[in-house]
Structures are given as C-alpha cells and as structure tokens.
Amino acid sequence: MALRAAVLRHLRVPVQFHALARRECQPTPCSGGSLRLFSSHDDHMTKDEVIERVLSVIKCHPKVDPSKVSPDVHFEKDLGLDSLDTVEIVMALEEEFKLEIPDKEADKIDSCNLAIEYVYNHPMAS
C-alpha cells in the first residue's frame, strides 16, 4: 500500500501533451480521413471527396459492377440498371450525405455527374 502510494505520488502523466499530440496525428475533417463530424454542417467537402463518396455508394449497390463505375456514367445506359434501381441509389446517396432531396428533383438525378453536382452544390451536404 505504502509502495503504491509512493509510486503514485511520484508518477506524473503529461495529459495535455498526450492530448495535443494525438490531435496533431488526426487527419483533418476535410481530407477525407476517418474523422467525420456526423452532427455538424461546417465540414465543407472538396469536390474530390464528394466524387469518392458518391462512387463508393454506387459501387455498393448489389446490381452494379464496381469496375464499370466512373464519375461520368449514366445509371441506366452504362450500368444497366432500371429506374427503380436508380431510385434506390439516390436514396442511398441521401443517407450518405444526410440530405433530403425533394421527390421531383431526386427523380431528375439519373447519372453520376448529376449526382455529384447536386451533392457538391447542396449547402447542407456533409
């Protein structure tokens, strides 16, 4: 007991130093790293990040061949999807970017380019 108390009395953990060092190691939110602030809307996305995340969502759709996906594919003409699959992809994009797209506008999104443009220009996308 006495030994433990003696050791504890002499032990000093530089807490602040550790915290600062760890913060420096973390990637910045904008660089597409693992840190994403799920409740905030201040993390402005770069175009590259938008493209990367849109493509990853499209590749995750079960009917899509991931090797065919590129930033300028048309969902129905190039990927061989039908209109209901397109609806599913747009809904997945809404969930990925925390958006709520009005029905009429979501209906217009039928290609990867349009999806990227829409998400990138949306003020609330994150």
Added chain:
Amino acid sequence: MSFSSTAGYLARRAAQKERVRILYRRALKDTLNWAVHRHLFYKDASDLRERFEANRHVENLDTIDKLIENGEASYDKWRHPDPYIVPWAPGGSKFTRNPIPPAGIEIIYDYGREDH
C-alpha cells in the same frame, strides 16, 4: 393522326413512369420509417421491390393507371405517422435551433448590467 396518337401514348407512358418512380421512392422511405432495425428494412425493401416487379410487364395503359392508383392508395393507408426527417429540414430536430453566429460577432455575457 397516328403521329399525334403515338405522341400521346408516349407522353402518357412517361407520366406513368414518373408516377411509379416517385411512388416507389416514397414507399421505400416509408419502409425505412417503419423498420426498427436495418436488417428488418432490407427484407421489407426487397418485398416492396417484388410487389413492383410483379407488374413490370403490364402493357395496357388503363390497367397501369389502375395499378398505380391502388399502389398510391395503399401507400397512403400505411403512411408512417411520425416519419424520419433530416435534422436541418423543416420539422427536423435541428431546424432553426442554435444557428451559428456569423464570424466576427461575439456575445458578451453581462447579466443585468448592460446599461452600466
């Protein structure tokens, strides 16, 4: 005459396709509202998709109209009373809450002594 009837047919067909797409979109969202967990949603979503796929090859325009009306009626009947709304959207939990003050504005907490 035949050209105008063809154009009319195509226009009606396009309108029907749009209605189906929007109905599917709303129904899919509603399925997500009803599902308590993701793994339940996947099952319900594929069931919903099968209900749409069952009438995929119907050609008669009036039959299609009737089917769409049935679908919309059943969507209306089973609509969720408290759907999920994205937080920032009107009706969402974050709507008009705690707007961030613009840069350069700072709040001075001077409780009750503002006029001194």
